[in-house]
Amino acid sequence: MTTLADRLEQTRTRIREACHRAGRGPESVRLIAVSKTKPSSLIRQAYEAGQRDFGENYVQEIVQKSEELSDLSELRFHLIGHLQRNKARQIAGLVSAVDTVDSERLARELGKRAAGRPVPSTRRLECAGGSDGRLPVLVEVNVGGEAAKSGCTEEELPTVLAAIDDEPALRLVGLMTVPPRTDSPEGARSYFERLRELQEVHGGATRLPELSMGMSADADVAIACGATQVRIGTAIFGERPPKDT
Ligand SMILES: *Cc1c(COP(=O)(O)O)cnc(C)c1O
Numbered sequence: 001m002t003t004l005a006d007r008l009e010q011t012r013t014r015i016r017e018a019c020h021r022a023g024r025g026p027e028s029v030r031l032i033a034v035s036k037t038k039p040s041s042l043i044r045q046a047y048e049a050g051q052r053d054f055g056e057n058y059v060q061e062i063v064q065k066s067e068e069l070s071d072l073s074e075l076r077f078h079l080i081g082h083l084q085r086n087k088a089r090q091i092a093g094l095v096s097a098v099d100t101v102d103s104e105r106l107a108r109e110l111g112k113r114a115a116g117r118p119v120p121s122t123r124r125l126e127c128a129g130g131s132d133g134r135l136p137v138l139v140e141v142n143v144g145g146e147a148a149k150s151g152c153t154e155e156e157l158p159t160v161l162a163a164i165d166d167e168p169a170l171r172l173v174g175l176m177t178v179p180p181r182t183d184s185p186e187g188a189r190s191y192f193e194r195l196r197e198l199q200e201v202h203g204g205a206t207r208l209p210e211l212s213m214g215m216s217a218d219a220d221v222a223i224a225c226g227a228t229q230v231r232i233g234t235a236i237f238g239e240r241p242p243k244d245t
Contacts (some may be wrong), residue, residue: 004042005049007236008033015230018223032212034233036061037240040068046236053125055231059090066094073122080176080231082150082221085109092135093117096125099138099176099212099229100154104163110137111167118169120122127173128209128228134140135170137164138212141239143194144180150178154198157237161202174210174228175199185218192225199226211227
């Protein structure tokens with residue numbers, strides 16, 4: 001039987017191999033283990049196996065799991081699900097990064113809340129260029145232009161980036177995307193390439209060092225396209241109930 005620790009190790013190996021094929025260093029990609037809908041006990045197991053970065057989609061789960069796992073001082077939650085403005089206050093101080101800022105108004109609200117409640121120093125995320133007391137944020141871009149998806153449009157992107165730059169408690173670190181569903185992992189390639197182009201257009205890796213793209217099905221393609229963070233849930237923690245994909 002494969003254990004959680006086995007699946008984590010397999011995932012790390014998969015990332016290393018994808019980096020190797022892409023001619024990139026093995027440390028150039030961070031694994032975000034997506035633990036949404038999974039119990040704190042499994043997060044604890046993964047932490048014991050050395051995993052530190054966990055992706056969560058729902059504010060309520062982050063609040064609850066932060067309490068249950070408060071003794072894991074180096075655990076870092078990354079918010080990877082859509083954030084409603086009226087919940088920014090609740091996650092301030094609990095998350096080490098917000099990957100889904102997609103509007104100027106959300107940036108303003110998050111900046112205000114993050115200023116009042118910084119994350120403890122043991123949970124700070126080291127992004128390219130070091131870390132400081134500011135909250136690292138990525139802008140989610142809806143590169144597929146799907147009506148039902150969150151993320152800003154390519155046209156809105158400059159405004160959202162500028163709003164983040166303008167908030168003293170936020171640190172702009174990159175771009176994130178969830179591409180439209182496709183039948184094969186290769187189907188996601190053009191969307192990943194588009195995110196990379198947007199990075200180039202809006203200041204390159206100096207301004208936007210992080211590209212969060214790639215999930216269980218298509219992480220290898222994303223790494224080939226320049227991902228610096230992959231968000232992998234199912235391959236580590238197993239299937240989720242269908243409504244929570
Ligand atoms: C659920 C989720 C993931 C993980 O997806 P898997 O297919 O389980 O690896 C990654 N990113 C986001 C934004 C998600 O909501």
